[in-house]
Amino acid sequence: MWGEMTVDLSEIIAADKRYYMNTFGERMPVAFDHGEGCVLYDKNSKAYIDFVAGIAVNALGYAHPALIDAVTEQAKKLIHCSSLYYIESQAKLAQILAENTCGDRVFFGNSGAEANEGAIKLARKYFYNQGQERYEIITAKASFHGRTLATLAATGQDKYHKPFEPMPAGFINIPFNDLEAVESAISPTTAAIMVEPVQGEGGVFVADNGYMKGLRKLCDENDLLLIFDEIQTGLGRTGKFFAYEHYGIEPDIFTSAKALGGGIPLGAVMAKEQVAAAFEPGDHGSTFGGGPLACAAGMAVVQTILDEQLSDYAAQTGQYFFDCLKQLQAEYGFITDVRGKGLMLGMELDQSINGKDIVKAAFCNGFLINCAGHNTLRFIPPLIITKNEIDMLIEMLDNILKAYL
Ligand SMILES: Cc1ncc(COP(=O)(O)O)c(C=O)c1O
Incomplete structure (x- = not known):
């Protein structure tokens, strides 16, 4: 010891x-x-x-007055209520995120894995609505997208797959930063390409500029959706509010979690209007996701990151x-x-x-x-x-x- x-x-x-x-x-x-x-x-x-910051969670450090005040005030008033009703902090946090990113609409869950599940479901529903049989998501080797079965399948590390097989179908893991590998992996059933702008758990590997621009181009040429997993890279971590800003391109869907709730579980899937519209009533949901307490914390975190640059x-x-x-x-x-x-x-x-x-x-x-x-x-x-x-x-x-x- x-x-x-x-x-x-x-x-x-x-x-x-x-x-x-x-x-x-x-x-x-x-x-x-x-x-x-x-x-x-x-x-x-x-x-x-x-x-370590709780693995990129505690972006504002510990005992930050803005976060303490927001959580304390909200806890005194209302910790939970169902999304059957309008929730002030949920609506306002969605607005702040939409106004400060390339995303037009937001859905809140409770973790990174859940946010990525939402992104995967949204991509599949987008093509389902168009009557197209496109469901496959191309992801990178050494990536990490979460611990649920679908996000494990998306995670390009065999050691996580083996004990839990069979993995959900519809995921293909190919080398990171290799545009040719992506190009050859695209098939008539491909729906989306999903990557982390900087691989975190895989060992801090940064996506090249040409790779990211190339992914956007491939998606545009093949009518695919580009998904960025910004769960670790988002909210100022890489020196931009979201890491896609480094590359001069925009994803169709991107996810956030970790720092978002300042330690109160909160994840978000964000998307362009036309893609977000694929989710219709009943397609997705969460009992706790986007609750008053987590979203009040999220507002304090996001506003502080923006205000204090x-x-x-x-x-x-x-x-x-x-x-x-x-x-x-x-x-x-x-x-x-x-x-x-x-x-x-x-x-x-x-x-x-x-x-x-x-x-x-x-x-x-x-x-x-x-x-x-x-x-x-x-x-x-x-x-x-x-x-x-x-x-x-x-x-x-x-x-x-x-x-x-
Ligand atoms: C890039 C990325 N995606 C997804 C996840 C999963 O997030 P969570 O543990 O909140 O489910 C992580 C966690 O480390 C991550 O770094």
């Missing part, structure tokens, strides 16, 4: 090991108590500077962070790559080092980072991270990495 253990924690770990399904394996030996800004505190008040801030601090990681790469030969956009960065290590050991060492030094894809350290801090906090992380990494020379 690494890290410090308290009696308190032993009880939590014992209950977890006895009663919780073992889907997470060995967890970090900590239970956080509270947070402030970009810092989390455990029950002994030990501080950890957070470069956190996308631009993420672009600037992200560039600074990227340059710092590049300097580390120049010092340490075992760092094979530094990549990413904005505050979604990855530093790949060669096989001489296990990235998980670096994650553990960082943890012991009071920093939270994680490891994604092929031995890639991933940095997805709150969008309010400061240069000073980045400097502290870099200094700590420098000290840890020295031992591996």
